[in-house]
Each structure stands twice: as C-alpha cells, then as structure tokens.
Amino acid sequence: MLRRYAEALTPWALGVAERMLLDVNARDLANWRALTAEMQTEIRREILEAPTGERTKELLAQQVTLIKSLPLEAAQRVHELTIRGLEDGTRAKEIAAEIMRSGEVAESRAMLIARTEVARSSSVLTQARAENAGSTGYIWRTARDGDVRPSHKAMNGRFVRWGEPPTLDNLRGHAGCLPNCRCYAEPVIPD
Numbered sequence: 693m694l695r696r697y698a699e700a701l702t703p704w705a706l707g708v709a710e711r712m713l714l715d716v717n718a719r720d721l722a723n724w725r726a727l728t729a730e731m732q733t734e735i736r737r738e739i740l741e742a743p744t745g746e747r748t749k750e751l752l753a754q755q756v757t758l759i760k761s762l763p764l765e766a767a768q769r770v771h772e773l774t775i776r777g778l779e780d781g782t783r784a785k786e787i788a789a790e791i792m793r794s795g796e797v798a799e800s801r802a803m804l805i806a807r808t809e810v811a812r813s814s815s816v817l818t819q820a821r822a823e824n825a826g827s828t829g830y831i832w833r834t835a836r837d838g839d840v841r842p843s844h845k846a847m848n849g850r851f852v853r854w855g856e857p858p859t860l861d862n863l864r865g866h867a868g869c870l871p872n873c874r875c876y877a878e879p880v881i882p883d
Contacts, residue, residue: 694767698760705759709752712806716813717748724821744820751813758805766798808871815868815877819854822879829853830877832867844875851880 777787843860867875
C-alpha cells in the first residue's frame with residue numbers, strides 16, 4: 693500500500709522537481725550571463741548554448757526518486773519503532789510519542805533533500821556549461837562562515853578537476869553536491 697502511495701506521488705514529485713530545476717537553471721544562467729559579459733564573444737556563445745538538457749534529465753530522475761522515498765522512509769521508521777518497542781517492552785504511550793515525532797523527522801529529511809538538491813543542481817549545470825567552454829576544473833569556494841565544515845574549509849581555494857571529485861567525510865562529490873554543502877565551484881575557463 694505504501695509503495696502504491698509512493699507511486700501516486702510521481703506526478704507531484706515530477707512537478708516539484710521540474711519547477712525547482714527550472715528556477716535553479718534560470719539563476720545559474722543569469723550568473724553565467726553576468727560572468728560572460730567580460731569574456732570574448734565566442735566563449736560567451738559557447739557557455740550560453742551549452743547542452744545542459746541531458747544533465748537536467750538526470751537530475752530530474754534522481755530528484756523524483758528522492759521525493760518519492762520520503763513516505764517509505766517515514767513508514768519504515770514507524771515500523772522499526774514499533775518492533776523495537778515490542779522487543780524491549782517500551783510502553784505504548786512512549787512508542788506513540790516517538791511515532792508522532794516521525795513527522796518532524798520526515799520534514800527534516802525533506803528540508804535536507806531540498807537544500808542539497810538545489811545546490812547540487814546548480815553545481816551540475818555550472819559544470820556542464822564550464823566543460824562545454826573547455827574548462828577542465830574549478831576552484832573550490834566555501835560560504836566563508838562559521839558553519840563551513842573543516843573538510844570543506846580545507847578545500848577552499850584548491851583546484852579540482854571535473855573528472856576527479858574529492859572525497860570529504862567519506863562522501864565523494866564536487867563543491868555544492870554533498871549533503872547540506874553551501875560551497876560552490878568557480879570554473880577555470882581557458883584563455
């Protein structure tokens with residue numbers, strides 16, 4: 693029944709992910725337009741006409757899968773709480789309180805997905821445009837505040853090749869592509 697419910701979310705999840713990607717793509721394109729105003733006409737044309745369609749389709753599919761996973765994860769959490777309660781003799785009232793908290797857990801997970809996917813979408817589109825212009829990599833930049841993770845702070849200012857994303861905190865990915873990452877890639881464009 694939960695799987696059918698998750699499948700019923702497909703049209704809604706598709707719409708949400710499409711709107712988010714369109715918004716991120718528009719903002720990313722506006723940033724590139726501002727950057728390319730100083731570049732030669734030919735390089736600017738290459739960046740603005742970069743083939744981002746395939747990357748956008750990949751992002752859309754991944755984001756729909758993440759959105760559809762939310763009700764299944766919430767149901768799994770309730771199941772585990774119930775089983776654990778039966779195993780250790782926890783009173784029904786305490787189990788019920790934890791089950792009620794499942795809504796908060798689901799909301800927190802949804803916010804994590806949203807934050808991460810907006811940043812990741814922007815990073816992936818930046819990479820597609822930069823590679824189309826001949827870029828082989830970028831300079832890792834952080835948000836430069838107290839919330840930057842030590843591993844990300846250590847990457848600030850380093851050159852990273854597009855084909856070699858670093859592994860930070862046991863996760864592999866480019867700037868802006870890791871969970872809750874607010875870092876960004878500053879593409880290095882050849883002369």
